[in-house]
Amino acid sequence: MTAFDLIRPYFRENQRRIATGLLFLLGVDAFQLFIPRIVKHAVDALSAGTATPLLLARDGGIIVGFAVLIGVFRFGWRHSLIGTSRRVERAIRNDLFSHLLTLDARYFDTTRTGDLMSHATSDINNIRMATGMGIVAVTDAVVLGGAAIGFMAWIHPGLALMALTPMPFIVLSARVFGRRMHARHKAVQEGLAAITEHVREAVDGIRVVKVFGRGKQVDDRLGDLSGDYVRRNLRLVRVTGSLMPLMIFLSGIGTAIVVGAGGRLVITGAISPGDFVAFISYLGLLTWPMMALGWMTNLVQRGKASLDRLAVIFDERPKVAEPRRPITLPDPAGELDMEKVSFSFNGSRQVLQEISLAVEGGKSVGIVGPPGSGKTALLSLLVRLYDPTNGTIRMDGVPLTDIRTAEVRRLIRFMPQEPWLFSGTIAENICGLAQDADPGKLDRAVTAACLADTIKGFAQGLDTIVGEKGVMLSGGQKQRVALARTLYDPAPILVLDDPISQVDTRTAHHIIEAIFADPARTLVIASHRFTAIGPCDEILVMEEGRIRARGSHDQLLETDDYYRETWRLQSLAMEIEEADHA
Template identity: 35%
Template sequence: MKNLKQLIKTASKYRKKYFIGIFFLLLIDFIQLIPPRLLGYLTDSMQKGTANRELLLRYIIYTLLIYLVMAFGRYIWRVYIFGTSRLIEYDMRNNLFKHLQSLSLSFYNSNKTGDLMALATNDLNAVRAALGPGIIMLTDSIVLSITTLIIMLSINVKLTLLSLIPLPFVALISTKFGRMIHRRFLKVQQAFSKLTDMVQENFSGIRIIKSFVQEAKEAEKFTRENMNNFNTNMHLIRIWGLFFPLIEFVASLSFVILLGVGGAYVIYNKISLGDFITFNMYLGSLVWPMMAVGWVINMLQRGLASFERIQDVLNQKPEIVDRYVDDVKSLNGDIHIQNLTFTYPGNETPSLKNINITLKKGQTLGIIGRTGSGKSTLVNLLVRLYNVKDNNIFINGHDINRIPLKVLRENIGLVPQDAFLFSTTIAENINLACEDFDMDRIIESAKASDIYDNIMDFSNKFETVVGERGVTLSGGQKQRVSISRAIIKNPDILVFDDCLSAVDAKTEVKILDNLRKIMRDRTSIIISHRISAVKDADLIVVLENGEIVEKGTHSELVTSGGLYQSIYEKQLLEEKIQEEV
């Protein structure tokens, strides 16, 4: 009931359109009750011998006009009811997408992409069907049942009561089967979600699958999931397939009763032949609403099941939100991290322990350490991809939790370790964070990241479409496009999270020289596993197992005898070996 009330509340936004649609639907329901009466009157006239050409022509014209009005009315209610259900689907899809955009990373860590795709397609279609055809069937089943029953009773009460004996069983069977259909439909949606997720994952990782010659194995896994989806659907179809023949059989018993009892009534002149024909047509009209009860229950059950799945996601609250904020317009200032300890949700071991760093406005911080030492975690906290406790991180004198998220993220240019590109042009990928499309700025930022010459070698230059996730570019090219995207944003703080790992040493030096000009007047953080990337930083911290084990400048650390010196000497040796080779 709670979900049903919420569904009604969702639809109430368009109640005026529904009112117009239902008004015409009711009008047509009443009008379509006239033709059986006309046919009955005409039959009686013919039987009595009072019918003539003029009467026949008049009845033909009446019938033609009635069906013309019905055709026009049905067009109107279809536009308003079906059209409104599409509008609601449109709104729900927008709301779902916007809400998914607002949810934190932890939500995506525990929910699969395929499942979310199924919500935005299959489940939304089921909700739309409940609010479109479902509304029509519900109205028809109520209005036609009542009005038809009244007319039938006016013809002959006893014949009506006898003919109606099987029909309550139609509604009973529909209700019973509706519950079973609801449970099985939920399983169908879950099976479809799993299948969608697997397909999406395979297409995204197709290069890995081919590289490791896993096509046959993945095809086998897909066959299993596809078979599970097939079996789950067949489980639903079996009950669905039994439902309609059973309903039709029970409903046909009404016609058997009418044929026997009604036929006798005509023979003994208790009702006229015209009344018998009229009664037969009305009984046919009454069977549909009774059968529609099953359709309505099934459609509403499906819609409610899908609406419930969608609501479960919409009820998820983003963990990262603005709670209480200061009036902050820029981040042009110092960065101060004090006593920061952070543990990822669901983990017991802290990823960062007692981190203390002070970075003055305009300075560059270098962070180095082995894989898994907590370097990227520190960056994730700086842009609040995860929540951090109060009084741990300060930017420009403001607690990070008191800085509006929009201001925080707009004024930090982050180049992540994973250089994700969208399947659009290079120019649009670079210009991602900018509202205006300024080709001069795009070119300037491309030159700064040393990707300009590569782009000019492409046949379509900046209009080259990079494919899904930038599949047509090399790893180094993707990283440099990602750097251009951060530079064109012109942020107060620049963060480079190991974003030069896929470029060679010579290109790295060239890019860093260009970046130093850009970083000169802004606070910057460079995370790298290469000493060459951080050696010119004003402050370098060395992380090991989430803790700062060394801190200082390059000249101080290189003679400290610690981890930094060990990494430095190892990398020098690697460079010499490469030069000799």
């Protein structure tokens, strides 16, 4: 996708407003071009001694009338064109956010949040300026500049040709400086993105920064990034700061030529004093387009650099693709099976290798193993956060790749390992910001997650604000709110990743009872605490991306050393904890 391909639909959508704004702008230019003709008439009358108070009053009144019309029309083009640029800004930002929501987890694994924030703010602001004032500058440069040259040639072609002597140098300067500005604008935006990401990361992890005393290192790093950003801007300013003075200098040369050559023409009678004054006025009108050419080059190159950066994002397509002929499961039984599934995050190291698994509807499967054994990766494949590198995953005999991702996630409720909360209320986090939350579902989810007593302890109850990422709650409370959100809207399949890792043994026992209470629901649960997977119909023991053992709890106690030893140590820890509570 090119930069023009990206911006074209927004121009087409606002073409009437743009056309209206251009008509107003052309009106302003026309009125500005006629004012020197009125001045010429008055000056010639004064020079010839034929001027009367009435004639001068009439000419002055016409100029005042044109000035009023210029003001009205200028408001019109600003309302239309600048308003359009704001609408384009809003549309691109909304479309960017909507597009980001379509991308899968793999994209966000490798993209910095600070870069995305820079795209959504600074880049879009640059595009707004280019589509608003950029259009104005282009129109003035073409229409006002071209018409002014035409009137100058009408007054005296030779003088007009001499006045335009610097023009080739202006065009050449704009081209040379434009290329340099484009590259340096992109460098500046990349520097801003690095600062944004560093600040976001530091604020996000402010507790870690304070606990480990890393404030100075974080501050020094920001200083380095800021210094680099300043240096990038200075390299850009050396170009942009040189272009405008150069344009003014070259325009000044044209003015000097006109004063010298035009004055001689007046003395010799080749042109009248009024023509000379009008010619100077038109040259003054031409000065703005010449200056605007430099400003326009800056705006357009800045906007194009930002468009190029955004086009890269809009060109991204989710690796988890939607099926061309999707299959719908009207009455899902909740069966899951994996056939020789392998997976790699980056295309090199295999996180999962040759995994085969079959889960009947209404049955439960537990997954255990040391950290890094592939438990979370396996669960992520079940809900199509990623697609396997090799092998097939099916639901009720249908490959997941043949089912819409929205349908997959409607049929599977998934609780990730990290209990992410939004900065709203407890109720909003559980109900997913739904406007028509079901009180019955909410109450059942709260009870199943053992949150009822916790919520009673808050003055605002379910309306308690949890803060950014749930900062106002403890780790166990956040995990239970996340679990309640997963249980709020029941689905045929429930997939849980370490759901009781941050709660005490008694609370964990009640939660596990609630999770296993529905015999019709298919359950897949990964956990480091074996009490969570003990009741499962089948348990998988994973190691280095492979299934090293499988069976029931009792079978694994007899056949697998890792399972038996881990169970022994956890049982001992539970006995000590119960003794402390006794």
